[in-house]
Amino acid sequence: MTDNWGFYERRSASEHMRVLVNIGYKDTYPLAEYAELLSITINLYPVRANNRTNRDFVRQLEQLESKLEHWLKLATDAIYIGRINAARKLEFYYYVDSSRLNRQKFDEWLEQNWTYRAQVYVKPDPQWSFYTFMLPDALEELFIHNAQMIYALIHKGDDIGQPRNVYHWLLFREDIDRREITLMLEKRGYVIEKDREGKPEQGYPYPLVISRFEDVRLDTVNERVRELHSLIEESGGRYDGWGSVMKLSTINRLRRSMKRYLELAEATVRRLFLRRNA
Structure with a gap:
């Protein structure tokens, strides 16, 4: 097993x-x-x-x-x-x-x-x-996914305490449910991302993308997912996940810049060597 x-x-x-x-x-x-x-x-x-x-x-x-x-x-x-x-x-x-x-x-x-x-x-x-x-229920399975995502971000050098736009994808069975919850979400401080199109799924043809400016610490993300899951469950919708751009810490930005610099320098030296020996 x-x-x-x-x-x-x-x-x-x-x-x-x-x-x-x-x-x-x-x-x-x-x-x-x-x-x-x-x-x-x-x-x-x-x-x-x-x-x-x-x-x-x-x-x-x-x-x-x-x-x-x-x-x-x-x-x-x-x-x-x-x-x-x-x-x-x-x-x-x-x-x-x-x-x-x-x-x-x-x-x-x-x-x-x-x-x-x-x-x-x-x-x-x-x-x-x-x-x-x-064993986890439906909401707790989302918490497991949150922990896995945040672990991956930390592993890649993300400073999870830095605020950024965090996007959430929601799905609905009926357009009227989507319109009703849109008003509720705006009152709660969410931004409706009209320029970002969600992907419809079978049985859920009406997607909605929203965002909020905040950090991606596990407690923060879990509380946000708990709130959204509860709201859309009442509307017959489904929570479909979240995402954000990475925010590297200062030291990780320096490391990444240095790595790119060394890779560029190595490639330049390799090209010069090949030309001289052509």
């Missing part, structure tokens, strides 16, 4: 959760031989209190996650389905074959490899009900 990880945020009445889930099992679960759900819950308060910086705090948790996955895979061939991070706790979830999990050995390993107290539970879940709970 190929891993396919998705990250998104989920809000409930009492909690704000950050969820990482392996979507790779979405079309094949449940797996009959992995009928037990193993959860490991970490209280974050003592971990945070004993680390000087947030970087050290995150690094310690990442090391635990990596060690857990490695040990459980070797010892039990467990399937890591994801984690849930809330304000006070971090939870790791696995599906295991109970005949392969030696609870005493696992508890001993955890005590040797983790300084703080951890709560461990194993319970039957043959239908993978908890995995179903972790």
